Amino acid sequence: MDSGCRKENVAVDKRVREAGLRPTRQRIALADLLFAKGDRHLSAEELHEEAVAAGVPVSLATVYNALHQFTQAGLLRILAVEGSKTYFDTNTSDHHHFYVEGENRIFDIASGPVGVSNLPEPPEGMEIANVDIVVRLRPKRRD
Amino acid sequence: MDSGCRKENVAVDKRVREAGLRPTRQRIALADLLFAKGDRHLSAEELHEEAVAAGVPVSLATVYNALHQFTQAGLLRILAVEGSKTYFDTNTSDHHHFYVEGENRIFDIASGPVGVSNLPEPPEGMEIANVDIVVRLRPKRRD
């Protein structure tokens, strides 16, 4: 069951290559899972499971390696959320998230006109790399 | 060398008691370190070191317990930052942070008129618990 994957693989191959990484079978498979399906947030373990489920028996260590390499290459961002696991975001532009307390669930905020007003000046010698907004959600208690 | 600590201890004792916790020596000492010095962000290990340095030989496990109990009681917040350590914030109101990449350093943003415009509506059955803004800083490269 490969139908429809060829084209992505080619594009992804290029993307990986341009990041200065060898387009190995594993990296391409991972990049394909990451980037072919729109914006996603996932942990190393989740990506690993997906890869295995997709018939690419990559090791967890390799998943970690790839995620960090992609991050360094600017293809991914690390999400700032509480909790023990590290989440990676395939959308590297300024955009924002809902975070569901107690469930470690993360949504993208439909990237409308949400914005920050009166951004403060960064301290001397520093510049703003990006701005993350996390809107923390609680289940609404019905009354 | 106890000078000046009495008063805080009394206030802190009350605070701990009102959180529904027994004001034990350790909890009071930790609460005192946390709340007597203005807004702070620190990890369990940092607080533990401070406590030991302050002559209160509390165990790390107790520090973790106390931090979580205080958090549940609404006296602390858990900070959403990347990295393996959990940071706790003594300021539980909506306010925002600078985060220095690669150093795991966190500043409060001088809480001026920074604000979010066009906050999105939360999904069905959810309500907004709070909003965190993290401004990620990179060292400015001099050219």
Added chain:
DNA sequence: CTGTGTGCAAACTCTTTGCATAAGT
């Protein structure tokens, strides 16, 4: 062929847990 990437398992870090002892009311 040469060098980089992968896989495995062990090591490491941060955090949590269980149980005997100590402290608070």
Added chain:
DNA sequence: ACTTATGCAAAGAGTTTGCACACAG
């Protein structure tokens, strides 16, 4: 006295590392 908290050390989760083998150029 009775109950709850503390401390220790061991367990647990997530992540990283080292080294032999495999694959890409």
